[in-house]
Amino acid sequence: MEEKPHIPAAPRKRKLPGWAIGVLWMSGAIVLLSVTSYQTGFLQLTSSGTTQTAVRLALPILLAGLGGLWSERAGVVNIGLEGMMVMGTWGAAWAGYHWGPWAALVAAVVFGALGGLLHAIATVSFGVNHIVSGVAINLLGAGLTKYLSTLVFFPVSHNPRQSPPIQPFDTYSAAGFADWLGELEQGQRLIISDVAGILRGLVTGVSPLTMLTILLVPLSYYLLWRTRFGLRLRSVGENPHAADSLGVKVYFHKYVAVIVSGGLAGLGGAALVLNPGQLSYLEGQTGGRGFIGLAAMIFGNWRPGGLLGGAALFGYADGLQLRSGGETVLALVYGVVLLLGVIVVYQLIKRKWFSAAAAIVVAVLLYLLYISLDEIPGEFVSYAPHMVTLAVLAVASQRLRMPAADGLVYRRG
Template sequence: MASELATAPPPVRPRGRVERGGKRRLSYPMILLIIAGGLLLLSLVRAITDTGSLTDTRQWGSALGLAVPIGLAGLGGLWAERAGVINIGLEGMMMLGLFAAGWIGWQYGPWAAVLAGIIGGLLGGLVHAVATVTFGVDHIVSGVAINILALGVVQFLAKLWFGEGAAAQAGGNDKQSPRMDEMPTFTVPGISDALRSIADQGWFLVSDTAGILGAAVTNVSWITLLAILLFVGTWWVLWKTPFGLRLRSCGENPVAGESLGVNVYLYKYIAVAVSGGLAGLGGAYLAVFIRMYQDGQTGGRGYLGLATMIFGNWRPGGVAMGAGLFGFMDALQIRGGGPTVHGMLLLFAIALAGLAVHQFIRNKRVAGTVSGVLAVLLFLWYSATDTMPLELVTASPYITTLLVLALFSQHLRVPAAIGRSYRRGQGT
């Protein structure tokens, strides 16, 4: 027996990284291949439908801008839920950040508005942390309460502070704050003009890629750059540092973390406070974008942020991809993209057909059949119509959210201890 073990060949390890439970994570070459396939698909659909806005720099610039508040909310949810705290209150924290930014911004400028928005959202996060971590309130109940409370608070304070006195004289009223100064944007000289010139040539794939890349170097907000740095910083802090390992242990097994000396309460407080600050920054972005606080401006983006977090499997890269998708669909309906949304039917049909083939290859026949049927229905819808009703165009971001969550919900790994009430010493 010993001689057999000695002469046996070593076990073959699968290439790529494998997550707990045997699920293989995507390697970086595979991610690049998926991105290249997505660009090719966009170019193909653009050529078939003759819908130039699919790869237009202005369309993608709007999509990038609209993805920022959704992505920041999703990133905030990631921080809280990686520490084991469900944060349904992201929408309310965005409202607090939006209001604080509008209040401070018209008096001290856009950068002060950004700081005020972060503080406003952070205060909402601390309220959620006190309720859930200290007092053990059900996380869903606390989050819903914060959303309701934040809506009432900002509407009451708007009447009190913007509808009277100096604010009213400066253009404020019960529904909005006075306008703040505009935050300048930046354009990368040379590169922006070169990409625009290539995009205008109409070359298949090359011009489409140039049009999309042009959105990243033309009239970009400084807050967008800050958001990108926060995504990279979150990945590094949570996955590459001892602090991040301790924080994530609170969402996986807080009892084991406590036995190793982790102050679970402290890490949960930090995570939820950061979560609120990021959501508040998303609200501040909206205020700076339109240069004022406006009632209802968040428009459910906190809930879309939750959807991006789930779609992204509680990872920063996935959250960024989900935010980009929902931001693109949001930009379509804001820019009145009825023909473009109609062209998206063909794009989704082709993508679902490819997904169906992939699922059949992996012997997931039920899922493959569902994806195939959806692909056929979308293709028939596209073939039988020339445009989309305005109501469906307006609802397209939310319909996309439901479809994406329905298709990808089977591939998620939720933090093991998420939503569970924890008390110090409960494992002894």
């Protein structure tokens, strides 16, 4: 019998590593902002001041998102991040007023972790619906901190809704490098000045909390994806019954994940209190950032790198509207029109006619909005981060893959 000739299999295309994809996305975003800034004349889009503000505002979102990542990778939905952040803000203000900023961080983690422990008891031990428990945590956090503020802060600050000011962290800057970047930024050269402005914002006025938060991103990746403990924790979020049959302590890993989630959310609350523009507890100061952190986690497809990009996006939108107002936010609409133009070309190359037509319609509507207004009304500007959240989730929802057992109540046996 004649043997058939062996035909080698076609070589598989090698995918780019995650970090390379992230660099490409970041480079594309910088080019887009640079062109938009050049075309509209609004240099604030890539200025060092805007970048500094964006970093500070992205920290609580990033920390809340990391908290959601830990919890949901173990199969527990945590919409109580907002309440845990609120508890963290109060704990940070109380300890920071008495013992300084480092004590504020410790207390914020402890208060947030207590909220996470309560959520774990309700969902893991008693099988309460995860959404119901999360809503209860949010209500409890708001009510408890309001009571504690009246009891503790009112005699000192004479305001039941605000704490006395606390001592800030010292900040650090790369002085010589920052000065050189400042000269490049002032040169107003396309892309070069924009990159210099962004880099200058990243190396100026950096606090220890910023360094710690950035460090937590690769640390979370390493613990969850490169250790035996992380493998077991993620297996609990994918198939807890199979994990249990292999000897994995399902309840233990769920408890650890949710408590760590609460601690990270509490640390996000401390980032709000220790913001140089605030430096005190203020009732309602979280402003829904716990939910935005959850949205950033979903945008990042339950991965630390994607979460970092989502937090940067939402922090940038928030910082831009706070620092520059409606005119610059309107310029950002022009940038979205340019982005949609790129999407249209891509969809046409892929021969996806319906998607290309939809992108064209949206681009035309946004361009008409851009040319018909002098600035975005202030009532809408303050909600820019929330609108960006909705838009991003609508676009990203087509490629998401959540943990298989996320939100399911687990009972052993």
